[in-house]
Amino acid sequence: MPHIAVARLWFEANSFAPEPASLEAFKGREWIAGDAALTTYRGTATELGGLEAFLAERPHWSATVLRCTSAQPGGPMEDRAFATWWEEVSAGLASREWDGVYLSLHGACLTESEPEADLAIIRMVRGIVGPNTPIVASFDFHANISPELAGLLDGASAYRTYPHTDMAECASRALHLLERAIGGERLHASIxxxxxxxHSFHMRHQSGPMAEVWEMAKALETPDLPDVTIFGGFAWGDSPTAGPSAFVWGVDHAEARATARQLTDAIKSRFPRFAVNLPDTKEGLARALAAPEGLVALLDPADNPLSGGACDTPELLRTLVDAKLEVETVFAFLHDPAIVAEATKAGEGAPFRASLAGRTTPAFGPPVPFEGVVEKLTHGSFLNEGPMEAGAPVDLGPTAVLRTGKLSIIVTSRKEAAVDPAFFTLHGIDLTRVRLLANKAKNHFRAAFQGRCSAIVECDAPGPAALDLLRLPFRYVPEAWRHPVG
Known part of the structure; x- marks a missing residue:
């Protein structure tokens, strides 16, 4: 009867975001352990949902779920937050012997003092459980993978979709490798x-250069090569191991190595097709309004919360306000608890004046003057419709919708990406009546909205995940790696 330990720290850090990720950011999104973790996420499209399904099929297995946590991407994780999580996990790991360990990680986590936090976690776990206890991990596709992991893990897998709709399947793949390791089979890893x-704009799994490499990786898997994984890396995570990679597990080390090189050669040969050119916000707005009838999306990737944005940069909002639009427009969203509190105090229907955006830093532009009304107030809680993280609970904290003319602006107390239809339903927004949806988002938005929009237009604006990497103060990524490809 195998008994395994499970722990989770899922966090993608943008080294240039204006706010660090606090302990409260993790506790406010996901802070769970024990049987509650399996019960809460049963049937959801998440790693913990995949774990619960895997265990349900193996009644002779048991698991102790240690602390599991995640936060929306942001600035580097505060050391205090990391220490709080690790103190609890390390105590649990040291409390007994285990048949195996499953770690649900991201792969692009940074802390205030550690530029390779995921690697540090796996080193420390290995130090506690010893060299003979199998350890497997699941990762996000955007992980910045260290080659050292090949000697620390006994199995690993990553998301094979972008937008990420296969989180549960990813956990299952990693757990199947753990099952093989517990059964005595040794696999060799090559990174x-x-x-x-x-940049990740052209890394979607449905089409484009990375989709072709994904198909190649899938075709290369065999019983002797049970997991063939590629990573795109995370451009704004200042890590010594930033960038794309291949991670292959095989019965024969030489075959695994050759397969990993074949995949990275395939990515390298497609470098020119990963190049990105985007219009500014004014040109982006003009293109969006010229699109065919129906809902059209105008995306601001530079402040995308799923790339570590603060949902606080003003450029796109200023463009919308200045345009005095004559079509129904929704702006999603600003993260500003103080504005929500002021709107709540004023009440629905009350006149409202404020300076919006630019709360965290003046580096991306001054605030935008606003004068309008409080259109709606909400409690901020809903369940994702999916397909991404379908069924998972979301808590935005109290929220407000402000309105001026044809423009509605959503403001939240907590930062959670507006990539699920339920986000808008919560705020009383009927998207069939909206012409323009301006959103701080990128590729994950497409999972639920590609089929709902007549066009999706991306623009470039000042922000912590802006296109020009050469202007950012990297410390660990070599300058030569940051030059645009193509």
């Missing part, structure tokens, strides 16, 4: 990295 940081 090959490329010295280049790539």
């Amino acid at each position: 090959v990295k490329l010295p280049q940081v790539l």
Whole structure:
């Protein structure tokens, strides 16, 4: 009867975001352990949902779920938050012997003092459980993978979709490798990295250069190569191991190595097709309004919360306000608890004046003057419709919708990406009546909205995840890796 330990720290850090990720950011999104973790996420499209399904099929297995936590991407994780999580997890790991360990990680976590936090976690776990206890991990596709992991893990897998709709399946793949390891089978790992940081705009799994490499990886899997994984890396995570890579598990080490090199060669040969050029916000707005009838999306990736944005940069909002639009427009969203509190105090229907955005830093532009009304107030809680993280609970904290003319502006107390239809339903917004949806988002938005929009237009604005990497103060990523490809 195998008994395994489970722990989770899922966090993607943008080294240039204006606010660090606090302990409260993790406790406010996901802070769970024990049987409650399995009960809460049963049937959801998440790693913990995949774990619960895997265990349900193996009644002779048991698991102790230690502290599991996640936060929306943001600035580096505060050391205090990391220490709080690790103190609890390390005590649990040291409390007994285990048949195996499953770690649900991201792969692009940074803390205030550790530029390779996921690697540090796996080193420390290995130090507690010893060299003979199998350890497997699941990762986000945007992980910045260290080659050292090949000697620390007994199995690993990553998301094979972008937008990420296969989180549960990813956990299952990693757990199947753990099952093989517990059964006594030894697999060899090979990791090959490329010295280049790539933007992720053209890494979607449905089409484009990375989709082709994903198909190649899938075709290369065999019983002797049970997991063939590629990573795109995370461009705004200042890590010594930033950039794309391949991570292959095989019965024969030489075959695994050759396969990993084949995949990285395939990515490298497609470098020119990963190049990105985007219009500014004014040109982006003009293109969006010229699109065919129906809902059209105008995306601001530079402040995308799923790339570590603060949902606080003003450029796109200023463009919308200045345009005095004559079509129904929704702006999603600003993260500003103080504005929500002021709107709540004023009440629905009350006149409202404020300076919006630019709360966290003046680096991306001054605030935007606003004069309008409080259109709606909400409690901020809903369940994702999916397909991404379908069924998972979301808590935005209290929220407000402000309105001026044809423009509605959503403001939240907590930062959670507006990539699920239920986000808008919560705020009383009927998207069939909206012409323009301006959103701080990127590729994950497409999971639920590609089929709902007549067009999706991306623009570039000042922000912590802006296109020009050469202007950012990297410390660990070599300068030569940051030059645009193409």
